[in-house]
Amino acid sequence: MAQDVSVSEETLTGALSLLVSLGQILLQNAQQEAAASLQTFVPHKITTLFGLITAGENFYRRIGVKTKGEAEAVWQKLYHHPAVREQVEELLKLENEWDSFLQSVDKDLQMTDEQLSGANPADSLSPDFVFTDARSKESVTLGQFLGQKLLLVLIGNFGWVPCRDHVAELEANQTLLEAQSVQVMVVSFGSVEGAQLWLEQTGCTFEMMLDSQRKVYRSFGLGSSFSKVLKFGCLMQLSEFSAADRDFPDFPHRLLEDIYQLGGDFLLDETGKVLLSHPSKNPLDRPSLKDVLQAAE
CATH class of the missing domain: 1.20.58 (Methane Monooxygenase Hydroxylase; Chain G, domain 1)
Structure with missing residues (x-):
């Protein structure tokens, strides 16, 4: 200490x-x-x-x-x-x-984060939103997963350790989430190849969907930003992983896509209405488990 x-x-x-x-x-x-x-x-x-x-x-x-x-x-x-x-x-x-x-x-x-900064984030998502299932590669709609509360975890690039840690924490507390009827869905804007490698490296068991055109990202006002990802304080916090002797994932650069895309967590009710909106201010910014559980009550 x-x-x-x-x-x-x-x-x-x-x-x-x-x-x-x-x-x-x-x-x-x-x-x-x-x-x-x-x-x-x-x-x-x-x-x-x-x-x-x-x-x-x-x-x-x-x-x-x-x-x-x-x-x-x-x-x-x-x-x-x-x-x-x-x-x-x-x-x-x-x-x-x-x-x-x-x-x-x-x-x-005129980065997309700059362009979206004045827009109002969506307060609900249409059941007709189409994703690509990262495992089956099939097209699916959001509506196929509604009927219970759904936590959308929009990740940044596949190599970010903070995103992996956040998903791992949710998996470790899956019993608490299920007690509140919350299902978790990881969403990426990356490729099928990248998503499947990410799944292999993380061992994640949650549903994983791809939003290649970033329609869901844009709906929640999430764009790409150099200033938020490369912010001085953020990089100094990322130094903590190295200081703790944690290795950064060995992930092919060609599969990282846009490393400046921001993510966030969004809890939907059974109809797609947003119960919790947490657009990340930087790669380390995620809601606490407590915040998610309280919003789901």
Whole structure:
């Protein structure tokens, strides 16, 4: 736990300084590439910003913590030291510049998340919505699964660990969900090949449907966003997986599709009316099990 971590002022200052320096290099390179040609920068060169995950992992290891919250607790204890305070302020300045840059990229490219931001999300879904069953490859309608409450778990790209963890948590608590007459359906915008590999890797037993045209995603106002997926704080949280020695899934890049598509959880009643709407603000943002169960009561 963070309160048990003892870090010297010198160690913390050095770790913060290195994190800030690496972050600045990543951001400055990205800004230069974008200024030269935004179309060339996106979607390939922008992925260099994911380098912050490795920088964050190294930062956590240097000060002996595993999470962003624990790191913040450590520097708060030493914040009275001028050198620490200076580096924390530099880090916060970098975070602001990082996020502002990505927001400008979203705006300049008119990303779908930007376009959908003013739209009202659907308060119900038609039973006629057509999906492709990821296992059978057959076309099915939403109406075939209504008749009891249905939790739609719209995932991001197949490689996201947070999406996998969220589905695993729901599977571990399937008895509680079934007690509230809640059936879970995982929804992806990806390919059949990608979905079947995802099912194989995760061992997921829930129904899995494909929304290749992203009609359900768009109905709930879910678009693609560089600024939300590559948000500084989000990448620092993703560093926690590496700091905890968790491996990221070995998933072919060609099957990841749009890695900037946002997901969310939406609980429908027996007729398709939305009981719970939780559009994810970033790849880590999901409703708690408690929220889902309360909405299902």
